[in-house]
Amino acid sequence: MTKIKNAALHMFKVLWQPFLAIFLGLIVGAIVILIVGHNPITVYITMFQKSFFTLHYLLQSLTRSVPILVCSLAIVASWRAGYINLGVEGQMTVGSFVGTLVAVYMPGPTFVVIIAAVLCGMMAGAAYSLFAAFIYDKFNVSIVISTLMMNYIATYITTYFITFSLRDTSSVYAIQTKEIAMAMRLPRILPGKPFNLGFFIAIALVILLMFVVSKTKFGYESKMTGLNPVFAQYGGVKKTRVMYSTMALSGAIAACAGMLEIFGIKFRFVESMFTSTGYAWTGLMAALISGLHPIGAGFTSIFLAGMQVGGQNIQLSTGIPVQVATLIQSSIILFVSVQLFANWRKKSKLKAAADSKKAGDE
Template sequence: MNSGTLRKISHFLAPISQPFIAIFLALVVGAIAIIVTGESPFNIYKIMVKGAFGSEYYLLTTLTRATPIIITGLGAAICWSSNYMGIGGEGQMIMGGFLCAVIGFHFPGPQWLKLTCAIIFSLIGSGLYSLFSAWLLDKFKMSLAISTLMLNYAGAYIAMHFVQNVFLDTTGDAKLVQTQMIDESIRLPRIVEGQKLHWGFGIAVLLVILVWFMMNRTVFGYESRMSGFNIHFCDYGGINSKKIMYGMLTLSGVICGLAGVIEVLGVNYRYTHNTYVSASYAWIGLNAALISGYNPIGIFFTSIILAGISTGGAAIARATSVPLEISTIIQGCITLFISARIAIQFRRRSRKLASPAKDGGSSGDILIPETKGEILR
């Protein structure tokens, strides 16, 4: 095997190498926590793998849970790869799901028109919701992380208000704040009859391909990556960084909103308050994006693994004395390790940027850092 082939294989495996390293280290920490409970880590992890991938039912259940994680991970990767560190995927997903459920049930006309309008207006609504955070950053220099985080809470309670006071389903359990169920004719069909997995997973796979192509084979993707490397250099070179900001944050909101739409059309068939929050789809998706280095292919595999940890954790809780929270510990450790890696890279980059000045470099030189994140927005 020649060196060129080895380089190609290394380049292909790069998107999934970082996630597996972070997950391996997290599993080591999880093993220590399991030992504290008096159980064998090997037996517990065997049950976890079986409960996530051990049969057709468990595998398809894991892929169903992975679907919104993949999509929200792609939405996070789009803005984070451009160095716009928004964390509003949860609020955008809520907006998409809420609008889809309401429009899909109440919009007049034939079913095909209901479905079309539900999808289009839901994606527009979630995109505009994300666009609002971009406007706050542009006009008032408001921290994007803070504004998007607060908009998560705002989105959840705005949807709850309208569901509880306008669109509440009074025919079912009065304790649940939820809309009425959409008609069967506009629901996503199952990939395997009798199983949970629906064609939303196929949409997620297609979206992985499209986002990869956009980020790596289009002018817009190139300009967004350059904005992530050095926004000042982009402005100097004629790239409109403001247009990139608005475009990437809006597109990110549209994609995260699509995750909510697919959950309504393929899983829940209605919007229920707090469903997306308790499941933490957007936050797990953000973790998948971070530990994959914003690579869509890496996000796909990482999301499936993270979903498997959740479904496998439920199997552990049913079959052993180890609590369900062990899966949360593992996911938290994955986030911790990837955050440590990012912090180390940022520190090294800061030293590299400072070294030319110490060596007598001109203060007017334009420096292009080797990795993303020179300017935290």
């Protein structure tokens, strides 16, 4: 019983700060909505009605949350260890591109093909991310810059392939690959709704990552590296190995995010599908708001996905650009980051990370 109580108390401690930041972020959004020339209160009411409080939109939000949630896990995995992976978008592009190709072109029984596609996709995502780790290790090339550059490279190179050799020529306009077979798609939960098994796979990934970061040696080592690399090394943590495995894990998770979207919703790889939707960046914001906590990132992702869905519906009905949602979300992070109420969260991982970084800086 006390265990449950402690857990609840812990949840509250983790969560109340983001909630306050969310409130302040909504105020910033309200000001912008006023400038655009609408009543913020009615806009917000419509926004939340059309994201969480009707079954149709709730399912839409939950469906949308799948890639965002998994991307946020990819961020959590790498940033916790202090490796600033900004390349989730590129890793999910490359990973899901390879996964889709295997699913479309590999002959054999469906079950075998699915397993092969998922494994190849995850390996491709991990390999793409490992390249950044490799050039950091060998040539000291900043992971921040290399992973960001690789986002653009991934988008352009995959677009090149699907524009020419791998294009589905049945459509004249759309630049996309062929569809994956019916039997390989993730089953839908309710008839007629795109909501599918992918959501539950995403939840399973949250629990899995939570287990990895809190119960395994690898999770402990990567957390120590993130908090204080020098101390971790002194304590016998092999920094290089932790970096490679962390980046590989992050890339593989990112690939899963892309594949869940393709196997669950789109059924094919479409030109710059992850660049235009910005899933990776919304996932990044979710991870930062939750202070790099897997479960917190899960809830925040669902919330942000709902805001995106609500924002799109507002754009349809009032013409307010959907980017209002992004604006609110990024100001929420700024409010979280300044820690105006630092006294209450001295033990926060984010602050510790910032301090250790500062210590290294000076």
